[in-house]
Amino acid sequence: MGKVGRKMGGSPMMGLGKSNAKIYKENDIKITFDDVAGQDEAKESLKEIIDYLNNASKYTSIGAKLPKGALLVGPPGTGKTLLAKAVAGEANVPFLSISGSNFVEMFAGMGAAKVRDLFQEAEKNAPCIIFIDEVDSIGKSRDSQIQTNDEREQTLNQLLTQMDGFDSTKAIVVLAATNRPEILDKALLRPGRFDRRVIVDRPDLKGRIDILKVHSKGVKLGDDVNLEEIAKSTPGAVGADLANIVNEAALRAVKHGREFVMQEDLREAVEVIIAGKEKKDRILSPMEKRIVAFHEVGHALVAALLENTDPVHKITIVPRTMGALGYTMQLPEEEKYLVSKEELTNQIMVMLGGRSAEEEVFNLLSTGASNDIERATKTARSMVTIYGMTDKFDMMALESVQNRYLDGRAVRECSDETSTLIDEEILKIIRTCHESTKKLLRENRDLLDKISEYLLEKETIFGSEFMEFVYDKYPELRDRKNKKVKDANQVIEI
Structure with missing residues (x-):
């Protein structure tokens, strides 16, 4: 009889305490502000951070202290992650990305250890950007009615400690994204932490037109295509919705044997997103x-x-x-x-x-x-x-x-x-x-x-x-x- 519980490939405990953040070197990020449409105000708010990352000495020599962190707030699908990557692409600095849920561990103290490891990696790669998606996973208010646990609180405390403790002259900026700002702990939002809030909201008509233009760049469009009409027909749509519409239209064009997308493909794509595909086998009396x-x-x-x-x-x-x-x-x-x-x-x-x-x-x-x-x-x-x-x-x-x-x-x-x-x-x-x-x-x-x-x-x-x-x-x-x-x-x- 063989041995029970034989180990293969090393101990699973070896990865504990490591942040496992995705690290993109400056040359790996091809996304810039040109790839982010419909968020002109948000981009304008983040340009100062880009200048700080590129010219930190200009700010430190005069005694200015830029925000260590900025909070990207908005509904799902509006492009918060894309915007954070674009900041790194514009500044040409490394980008360390991790989801807030990745900090939450079953073993006590591991979340805090991951936070420490993340900031150690950032110091090695400075100047750089740390991006924490879904920061509300670890940043829930400790005095709210939302039930918390000791592990999450330790992780949050460690994040606060690291943001207070890292050397501002090394030009490390922490960006975080959330669609639930009302539940964040007030300590996260005080000066010296995430004291700058950037709203990444649903785009207006002009924004939707610009987003459709970006997502249709690599798509062959027919002469009859009118993106403004499609933008007008999608009030409330976010960037992810509009990208889906363009892709759905391209798939429909291929299905009908065409080599380019026509306006009718885009119109039908809007309806597919809103109401689903036509159900021709449903026979009503x-x-x-x-x-x-x-x-x-x-x-x-x-x-x-x-x-x-x-x-x-x-x-x-x-x-x-x-x-x-x-x-x-x-x-x-x-x-x-x-x-x-x-x-x-x-x-x-x-x-x-x-x-x-x-x-x-x-x-x-x-x-x-x-x-x-x-x-x-x-x-x-x-x-x-x-x-x-x-x-x-x-x-x-x-x-x-x-x-x-x-x-x-x-x-x-x-x-x-x-x-x-x-x-x-x-x-x-x-x-x-x-x-x-x-x-x-x-x-x-x-x-x-x-x-x-x-x-x-x-x-x-x-x-x-x-x-x-x-x-x-x-x-x-x-x-x-x-x-x-x-x-x-x-x-x-x-």
Whole structure:
């Protein structure tokens, strides 16, 4: 019988205490600021660090102390890691990269040992950049309600000690990334540590255009490609999403036997990212198909007849792999940073347009409106608890947003009695919007029927086709920038 537990390849204990950080020599980093698009403000904030790494003596001779660390804050996929690498590429210095989760060990004291090893490696490679991704893994607040353990606290203490102790004349800069800045320990953020915060947020329209240009550099594009149109159709998208869209479009072009990407490939790629691929094997019954058609036209018609709503771009009843039996796509004409109470109310009415159409035409309630109901309720809740848009609570803060860069979850900060009153206000908004939406569709039943029958025939129609039906009945809308129905006051008093 052979020996049990024979060792092969050396002891697994030998790697303990080593940081195992990825070390990129200056010549290994080919990424520069030219490769980072849509983050002009963030790049501007980091240029001082690049100059410091290249000309440290210029700062030390005058007695200036630059920040030892900078915190890159933003949602997932916005390019925080890429930006950190670009800083190293621009400065032409080594780049030591490690994830915060790599410091957490099952053996006591190993996390702290890894931190020490990381900074020892940095001193050998100075001037250089240390990059700690997901720093919240080790930097959670020690006095918060989040449960911590001794190993993580020792690791955090060691990180603080190392940042305080390393020689500032050696030009070592620590960059860290997080999408949960609110849970970081305050000691990490005090002067001399991560006292500079760089926001790496979702790009605006210009930023999305620039990002699409960067990711399409190596892709053969057709003459009809309009990246601005694609950027306009992807509000809220981050760099990773846009890279995925360009790649998805290239794959589609190859699948269809083309040697270059056309605009239709990019348009379909946007829809694949939003709703999934077309699910052609999902066969709806004639009645189900009819319900879906009226449901989607209900959304679109309410959007067309109300003021200050995003224009309808496309309506389809072709099922998608992410579960949608059909959908209505609206695209904003411009970037908006402020939304009025009227606009939020109209958004809720558009969300409720599908269910309301089902009720008016078929006198039934189906499961197809579940997502609409969820989104409408969330919007109404925000109006009451966060935006201060009701008379009952005036400008009283009732909820605070947690994880702003992740799910944006709101935590209620009020008594149980007040919570009951909040629910009553939310129901009041939803009910008022619901009744107004049904009334609007009832008054325009002829349009609802005509467009739905056309959609059943075509399966997919675009905004220009759809709006011709609306213009036939309301020609005054064609020449108005803000869509409005004559003699219909759609500003709802809540």
